Amino acid sequence: MSNLIKREIESPNERQNRHKAMEAIKVLNDLREGFKVPPQSMEYFYNLFEEVYCHQKALHKGKVKVGTMCIQIPSEIIYALDGVPIRLCNGFYTDDEIGSDFLPQKACPLVKASVGHLASQNITDKPDMIYSPTTCDQKTKAGSTIEGFGYDVVDVNFPRTKESEISREFFRRSIREFSADLSSKMGKKLSKKNLKAAISKIGYAQSLYHRLSEFRKSSAVPILGNDMFLVTNAFFFDKIDNWIGACEKLVSELEQRVKDEVHVAGKVSPRIVYTGSPPIFPNYKIPLIIEESDAIIVADETCSSNRMFNDRVAVDEWFVNDMVDSLADKYLKACTCPVFTKNDDRIRRIIELVRSYSADGVIYQAFAGCTVYELEQRSVLEAMEKAGISILYIESDYSPSQHGQLSTRVEAFVESLKIKNRKRS
Amino acid sequence: MKSKIKDLINNMNLAKVRFWTQLVTFVLFVYGGYFAIDLGSELPIFACPYNGESAGACYLIPLQHQLSMPAKVLLGGAGISVIVGLLTFLFWFIFLNKAWCGYACPIGTFQDWLTWLRKSMGIRYSTYTQNQFEKLSKIKYILLAIVLLVPLLMGVGALDSDWSAAFCKICPARIISPMFSGDLSQWAIDFSSITAMVLTSIGMIFAGLFLAGSFVKKRFFCFFCPMSALHYIFSSFAFVQLKKDGSKCTRCGDCYSVCDMQIKDIADDVTSTNILRDDCIMCLKCVAACPEDDALHFDIFNVKAFSSTKEGFEKRMGIEKPKGDRDE
Ligand code: SF4
């Protein structure tokens, strides 16, 4: 009886949890059952997401959690100071709707969802402080909105002309300030030893990602792009040592699969490079449509995946200051975020991915409201045309509707790639 | 087999390889005299014969001497000796290109040892701002002009013989190199004439700056070295080259941040294939610090001899499996 009553007066938080669990489980089930032969080691990740998003499991009890609003906050420094970095970028439609009360209707769904999630205060691993790099306008402004909910938000200055030497110097200082701030909050100092260990650990995690990616270059692709998104997405919040362990297993399983020529897609499935606004769990709408339309994502250029792992830290003299400066360089110089004035590096990167992963085409997604990706669309399309690379541009958001229309467009594109391939062979 | 050797080279610990090579070349050039080694006087490095035990001599010495011959003599038969000298210099040079600087020049090596000393004292290096860099990097051409023009002016009689070997008089290597064999006599001002006095005083100041400068700034002197400027004129003919494949470069700047010479192009230029710049000492630290496969490579006769690789990068940066506590 009492159970019944409780259900009747479901609190807003319970409702939010229930809706989010529904969103999450739908995607997880799609991944578990919708495709042929997912690697066994993916079970770890499916379970992790289920635990965290369907059963609200907290992973970092007793740890200081440091929220970050974008990738430009060096997690190496956070780990060195014994904190746990939690990337707050959010992919839930439920949270997007909550966020709509605080931001303009036409704002980016990712920013709205991140704000909505924090507004609800219904967070399992709630951040003790938040660092917000001044990347795009919406993220930049979201900082103060979030502060209004009672969080400790610190803006981290981020420059937008990355070529200039001034920017490099500027961001180095910005990161030095960030480390000092975090260090005083944590009551711990950065040392040669703890920072070097953290750089090495993240470096190792990155090398696992690189190995996983390497497998996707082979003609029999051993893992879905969607599964890879899940793996990299887990890095946002998972316990890093567990993540490393799970990835090691995945690496050895995929190694075997490549030897056995296990292919998760069809024989003629076109190979796709994915770029644009980041797919963040459970908003795998476009990636799922792509892989359900008999194409396979072999590589991506997004900040929720490739960009998080690709670029490395090189240090010449291992003093704390050198390491901090090199970290700042890593998060600025190689970044292909569209907030920068020019985007040549992003274009070069996409082309290089297409070449080295023998892709047949590029799919570029921009969230409606994600101005910077929308703005860069033209120049990227032009550049791809010049390079003779087929590209499809699609706009989407977090809402569960428009599925039909989107899949028609994706299917048509995939079909055209197949025809091209057939002609060529 | 072939690919195994390749991996071995690409994964090498460059810092170690360099350290030992430099030690050997240092001993060879600085103390070779003890073993009666004489490699001639057209060496493309600062192997300074003011140090009595040097195994050869820096080409700037005969060059200044030859150019200072009276104009008539120079334009007559003596011109041949200039050409022969230059060809001998080039003969040496084309083998190693600017790697002479990064691997064989005793003055370069000595600076690296000062760097090591600073490091072991826990002191951080200094850098130039980009503005300073652009201005200072021209000085080596001014010094090269001194090497070439002063003797020529002597030849036509515009300067007197007090100006002979003018560059040597101001060169810090003249003062520093003899110290390697315990000879401190070059730490002195030559009072024989006003010109000599001024030049040797400048030399003393430069030597002082050399020691202090290279302690705080990596390869402080190479920046101003006229030999480096002379190298650059001929560098594209050399057998070994520093190359870049811009399409593989992410412009992450890793190479730039480890470069002792602060060469920004090494990271930012994605169109040149020959990426050797005038300040470069071909130390190859950039290749060792680049995390992208084949983005930077050191070529011998257009064959990749040492390439940047992910694996090599990870080895050199000490990235290894962490000991962490995992659940389960
Ligand atoms: S380290 Fe390699 S990838 Fe990075 S900027 Fe230099 S050449 Fe490019």
Ligand code: SF4
């Ligand atoms: S560009 Fe490379 S080889 Fe040249 S000095 Fe710099 S690090 Fe050394």
